[in-house]
Amino acid sequence: MSAADRLTPLGVMVLSMLREDAMHPYEMIRLMRIRRDDRILSLTNGTFYHTVARLERAGLIASTGVDRDGNRPERTTYALTPAGSGAATAWVRRELVRTGRPTEFRVALAEAHDLARDDVIALLERRRALLGADAAERSQALVDARATGVPDQYLVEADREAALDAADLAWLDAFLGRLRDPDTLWGEHAGGKTSARYLAQRKAARE
Structure with missing residues (x-):
């Protein structure tokens, strides 16, 4: 079974988010909610952190450090690995074609801009x-x-x-x-990562 075969829709969304930048899970959850990605998938903290742990064990993401801001809990920042990037791409390509899988197709559409x-x-x-x-x-x-x-x-x-x-x-x-x-x-030609809207979302997710 390939790495793409073992991915869940939420796992793909995590990997796709880390294409933007290294982030800690709290920021990722906040960003997904700001973007209303919870319209596509049910999003709970427990499921999200479990998904992040599975991706790390599979070598699809890697820790880049642990930070503490004031009295807040320590937060581990993760980055996408080459294996994670390849697995996400393969999954999206596969699910854009397959029929009868509405949730997977919605996630694939949401991440198709990476292709x-x-x-x-x-x-x-x-x-x-x-x-x-x-x-x-x-x-x-x-x-x-x-x-x-x-x-x-x-x-x-x-x-x-x-x-x-x-x-x-x-x-x-x-x-x-x-x-x-x-x-x-x-x-990349859409310039999303340099737009004021994108930068405002990232700032809000870190707060």
């Missing part, structure tokens, strides 16, 4: 093909069920799924269109 634009386009085009085939199959099954006289009351969930399929495909097509546009900023 090159052309890579993201190619991966999402593969996902689009898989989703399209699955949606067509489900849509035909719904048509067939109605043609054989199955009452609508038994097809409500299937009808909802067809609507969600259509919405998912429409969003993906629109996003791919924006991403193919060279005027759409992506990755």
